[in-house]
Amino acid sequence: MRRVLVYLLPLAIFLVVAVFLLRGLWLNPREVPSPFIDKPAPMFSLAQLAQPDAKFSPADMKGQVWLLNVWASWCVACRQEHPLLVELARQKAVPIVGLNYKDKPDAAKAWLAKFGDPYDLSVKDLDGRIGIDYGVYGVPETFVIDKNGVIRFKQIGPITEDVWKQKMLPMLEQLRKA
Amino acid sequence: MRRTLAVLLLAMLPLAATTAATEPMLLDPVAQRRLVDLSAQLRCLVCQNQSIAESNAELAVDLRNQINEQIKAGRTDGEIVDFMVTRYGDFVLYRPPFKATTLLLWVGPITLLLLAVFTFYRTLTRRRARIEDRPLNDAERAEAERLLGQGSNNKTSS
Secondary structure, eight states: OHHHHHHHHHHHHHHHHHHHHHHHHTOOTTOOOOTTTTSBOOOOOEEBSSOTTOEEOGGGGTTSOEEEEEEOTTOHHHHHHHHHHHHHHHTTOSOEEEEEESOOHHHHHHHHHHHOOOOSEEEEETTSHHHHHTTOOSSSEEEEEOTTSBEEEEEESOOOHHHIIIIIHHHHHHHHHO | OHHHHHHHHHHHHHHHTTTOOOSOOOSSHHHHHHHHHHHHHBBOSSSTTSBTTTOOSHHHHHHHHHHHHHHHTTOOHHHHHHHHHHHHOGGGBSSOOOSGGGHHHHHHHHHHHHHHHHHHHHHHHHHHHHSOOOOOOHHHHHHHHHHHHHHHHHHHHO
16 A cells, blocks of 8 residues: 555656646736735826826826726737727726827827727826836736725736626726725 | 758847847946846846846836936835835845745745655665664575685685
């Protein structure tokens, strides 16, 4: 009996390692847990893309549940995400504020004119400073911010149909009730 | 063959170019040293296997500038690292802090080593215990004497 156990031990070790490695295949190393969840959204005051004279600050959204979507006209994955955002805007599903990250305002405006503008407004983060304050490293990124200005969820990379239906929509509904 | 070699050499080109970065230099060499040291400790989140010092991703350049500015503003190394951690999490640190979530990371290898040493020790002591301690019987004694006698014979003859 003991003998058998000794011979089975390598197999057992192999299986444990295999399970971990197998799990690793489906982990996305780009999805770094955000330290911002359940923390207040960093404050900023930036000029708007459409009206450079007007400013926007997250404080303006107090009392609403909203999305802060980081985008840029140079960002390929943003284009992939864009139709979904346009659809959400059409349904008036949630207010979306765009953080136009390290972009040229003219290019950004042309991009919105071409593909549609789902944003209630976009602000210009020309040098990417506010992006750094929000820990942005892979555009597009989307933050769900609650009525008290607390970040509740962060999507790194495009919002997919799945993520929207499974995670974000239920969360938005719950946050609106709160 | 030549083509493969050329492709290989081309592929290695970035290795030679890692430190060439275009950004404002700090005039003070001590501050420059701090900038390099700090950015070498921080992971670039765009190309995750490079530090901010090595990476030429735009974000890495921005973050180096950020460190540069903060050094000029008189912040301490600890404050600058904290600045990065509050934004990007412990993941940016190549030397992660010791806490509940990183316990396995820090304690895991040493635990495995201790376990291996312990197993090795136990195997050895058990093997020793299996060596029987009983007097030789006559046949064994004769055999031993024959062997030993041979040995001593060899010695005297040489």
